[in-house]
Amino acid sequence: MAYIGETIPKLGFGLMRLPMIGEEVDIEQTKQMVDLFLERGFTYFDTAYGYLNGKSEEAAKEALVDRYPRERFQLATKLPAWAGAKNAEEAQNMFWTSLERTGAGYFDFYLLHNLGDKRTQVFDDYGIWDFLAEQKHKGRIKHLGFSFHDKAAVLDEVLKKHPDMEFVQLQINYADWESPSIESRKCYEVARKHNKPIIIMEPVKGGSLATLPEAAASVFTKANPKVSLSSWAIRYAASLEGLITVLSGMSTIGQMEDNLSSMESFQPLSSKEREIVAAVQGVLQDIPSIPCTDCRYCVEGCPQNIVIPQIFRAMNTYLVYKNLDGAKGSYMWETRDGGKASECIECGSCEAACPQHISIIAELKKAGTLLEV
Structure with missing residues (x-):
């Protein structure tokens, strides 16, 4: 039909x-x-x-x-x-x-x-x-x-x-x-x-x-x-x-x-x-990137309501594809209502909750430096 x-x-x-x-x-x-x-x-x-x-x-x-x-x-x-x-x-x-x-x-x-x-x-x-x-x-x-x-x-x-x-x-x-x-x-x-x-x-x-x-x-x-x-x-x-x-x-x-x-x-x-x-999918997966699975455990206790998974998604656009304009565009969209990387107060609640053991605080600092305009 x-x-x-x-x-x-x-x-x-x-x-x-x-x-x-x-x-x-x-x-x-x-x-x-x-x-x-x-x-x-x-x-x-x-x-x-x-x-x-x-x-x-x-x-x-x-x-x-x-x-x-x-x-x-x-x-x-x-x-x-x-x-x-x-x-x-x-x-x-x-x-x-x-x-x-x-x-x-x-x-x-x-x-x-x-x-x-x-x-x-x-x-x-x-x-x-x-x-x-x-x-x-x-x-x-x-x-x-x-x-x-x-x-x-x-x-x-x-x-x-x-x-x-x-x-x-x-x-x-x-x-x-x-x-x-x-x-x-x-x-x-x-x-x-x-x-x-x-x-x-x-x-x-x-x-x-x-x-x-x-x-x-x-x-x-x-x-x-x-x-x-x-x-x-x-x-x-x-x-x-x-x-x-x-x-x-x-x-x-x-x-x-x-x-x-x-x-x-x-x-x-x-x-x-x-x-x-x-x-090609295999090659892209092997390129070093932030191993975020978007489980969102990190955001549940964040006092600053930082949109951590979305920020990491934008960062990976740069890390994997070197598409800086695309990464900045994604970052601006995801943080349009707040939750920017630079707002992190380094309380550590996100890192304690992350099952992937990502150094979230350090990665947020990199994102803030690279993507915030």
Whole structure:
């Protein structure tokens, strides 16, 4: 039996990292990228209320909606009720703002943005589930779902509570497949258990899998020197079953050409190619990093409420992939409400509770020095 989005090509254009000129979107280059994407047979575009402070949705209107018949493409956007909305009316207005900015008339896929942790409760408090169900009933939304950043057990509870959600968007890539903090595989399996089709985000792990350490990169280049590291990551994600599409945030024509070349005649990974990816996973696991399993025992008694596992996750982005910008971005997001590494008072309660015997105080000092801006 067919599922929602089964016929959509398995590469989606993520409009989060558009080409910029200073603080403004390079709209002419964006138009070229949109044209190329559509010419090569791809149709799914993904934006969000908050991307580029709203400029992403505006660019979607100018580069896509105003220039092509509405039935030519699918447009997705997202509502982040937790991002500054003080009440239900302000949260609901995010939907109307997105509709106005994009000029789309309706959204093919609409998402409650970034469920997980304390953020999910905001959607409950403001009645956003029912509000969006009403917009779907009125034809302003074709398919309603949510994006998610949390553990698989939490995803299971959300889907049990909201079985009417038609799809989920998950962070899945080969580096995070068995990650104890991201739980890509486990989240994928939960979505499949609930028969929800999946949109994949971060298949290249925020760019980290495009510039691998030499020991890992050489495994791929030895196997096939003609294809990019990114193409391995995107094909790995796209080879999973039950997908609507795999999103890639592209900033240049070159990035788009590379993605299109590997996806326009897409073939799932062969058994031999899966062995190659497994070898790279092994290399990455062997690179020294902070051995945090995200058990969270350390945070239970922390008087400063420092978000230790999240800080270590950001640090490992640097330690394993040398992606300092990505590590800083992750750190800024995780500590946006406090709990920074520099706030540690060295009481030692975290180290006494850590089953991995991590020198948490010393690692937090390193993180504060490296990642705090």
